[in-house]
Amino acid sequence: MxxxxxxxxxxxxxxxxxxxxxxxxxxxxxxxxxxxxxxxxxxxxxxxxxxxxxxxxxSITVKQVSGGKRGGTSARPVTPVDPNWxxxxxxxxxxxxxxxxxxxxxxxxxxxxxxxxxxxxxxxxxxxxxxxxxxxxxxxxxxxxxxxxxxxxxxxxxxxxxxxxxxxxxxxxxxxxxxxxxxxxxxxxxxxxxxxxSPEVLASYAYNKIKVPGTKVELKPEGKSTVNLPTWVWLDKGAFEDVKVRAELPGTGIWAETTAKPKSLHLEPGTADAQTFPASGECKVNDDGSIGTPYTKGSSKQNPPCGIAYLRSTNGKPFQLKASITWEITWEGSGDTGGDLPNGTFDGTQGINVQEIQSINR
Known part of the structure; x- marks a missing residue:
């Protein structure tokens, strides 16, 4: 009623x-x-x-079963991509x-x-x-x-x-x-x-209990980036593992496990004077769970699979690079149930200083 x-x-x-x-x-x-x-x-x-x-x-009990431990105090809940969910x-x-x-x-x-x-x-x-x-x-x-x-x-x-x-x-x-x-x-x-x-009710409740690590990415070359030279971006395969949360309602036999799996990294350079790689700024997760490719010596003039090339210097005020991880959310529960929930996102920003070297020719 x-x-x-x-x-x-x-x-x-x-x-x-x-x-x-x-x-x-x-x-x-x-x-x-x-x-x-x-x-x-x-x-x-x-x-x-x-x-x-x-x-x-x-009375619902919630336990983070796996993943997310590397996040420490920086770990936070994801934000649903669908604002109406x-x-x-x-x-x-x-x-x-x-x-x-x-x-x-x-x-x-x-x-x-x-x-x-x-x-x-x-x-x-x-x-x-x-x-x-x-x-x-x-x-x-x-x-x-x-x-x-x-x-x-x-x-x-x-x-x-x-x-x-x-x-x-x-x-x-x-x-x-x-x-x-x-x-x-x-x-x-x-x-x-x-x-x-129901299991789906518990899975949806657990959605807000998932805590994923922060999104500070590795950048190479280290130190200041250089105008027109690509900065390589990647995340190690161990940094963003699947995160699983289990929710149970005692006395009912109802349970659900909600899992967040990293799907992609989106880069926003913090200025229009930049080029992202790929052009969409969307870097997919590799088969081994990593994102992008680590920088190696001699790679500075190559286009990275995931990265940014800044087209002007910062002149003392760092560009604010925004890195957003999209997490794919699924669930399974008692009674052989399961399904999908809206993807979630978690983002962070970090300052990037860009220097200009006049002798560089492209």
Whole structure:
């Protein structure tokens, strides 16, 4: 159900207060984790012992499996080539066992905690004790037709799920499209509803977690470049290896690995008075993973497969050479799934001084 309809239903339930929460709601409480899948290792701070089932970040775990280590502190996420693409704005996740939900409601009944006794039941709204008891303990059907639960479904195998707003996208109407009330899902199943988690959702979420190394390129001859003489540009095959990130949603069996593979290097000389090699400025990745060809002695008068020839000197103010790496993004995931995501780019600039030697003839 879309946000507007859900809000109307919630506002009709005047028996208890409704409180707005910050985005990215997630909850865990106390309970018997041996009866259900264990809470994720990175569960947010705060639980039923602290006050109620509290709000926090997504449970999706992300790990960089390979690549990107050479980037160090210069490593950054890629920027999608398609400016209109963005990862999924929201999805649903398991957030509490029956025991955890009961423990949270008990805290609300006792008036413990600092958040005025509410439990988040959607990414943006919380319920007070009356609604929680009526719906999740006594099994009362809500005005919007949502079925209630008897004694928090204790004794059944499964978990309560709730929507999560993607923390990596701007808060819009789309991020608030996962407003279904905290609901029950049987163990080892995934809800068949819009915005349910999937391998592709996890792959798209992992897209923004990929960190690739900076793009400072090797230049030869070293030192100052010379007017009309080509400067050779290359990247060693070990500098820009594939980068792979794995994302998993604990308790669901859903996972995805998103891989960024360097595709090409694009050169922008920083001045119109320059010639690029090739003319497009687009240097392809070689079969061995390198870009361009290393400069060797005696090559200064040859045209490089990847490089620049400046046609005038800098006169004390360096040209700003912009080097952009295009990364091809693909993914594979649970259930023998996989596909493509938009290419990404990462660029950097470096100053180039160009000297003029009058005795050189071309």
């Amino acid at each position: 879309r946000t507007t309809a859900r809000l109307a239903a919630l506002l009709a339930c005047s028996a208890a207060a409704l409180v707005a929460f910050s985005p990215n709601a997630h909850a865990w409480g106390e309970g018997d984790p041996g009866k259900q899948p264990a809470p994720p290792a990175n569960k947010p701070s705060g639980d039923a012992a602290g006050n109620t089932l509290t709000a926090g970040a997504t 963005q990862p999924p704005p929201c999805w649903y996740e398991p957030v509490a066992t029956p025991e955890e939900l009961k423990a949270g409601v008990e805290k609300v009944k006792k008036g413990e905690g600092r958040d005025a006794g509410t439990i988040p039941v959607t990414p943006s709204l919380g319920w007070g004790k009356d609604l929680m008891v009526d719906h999740y303990e006594k099994g009362k059907t809500q005005s919007d037709g949502a079925d209630g639960y008897k004694n928090f479904n204790i004794g059944k195998k499964g978990m309560f799920w709730r929507g999560v707003m993607n923390p990596d996208v701007e808060d819009t109407f789309e991020t608030r499209d996962c407003e279904q009330l905290l609901f029950w899902q049987n163990a080892n199943t995934v809800p068949d509803i819009p915005n349910a988690p």
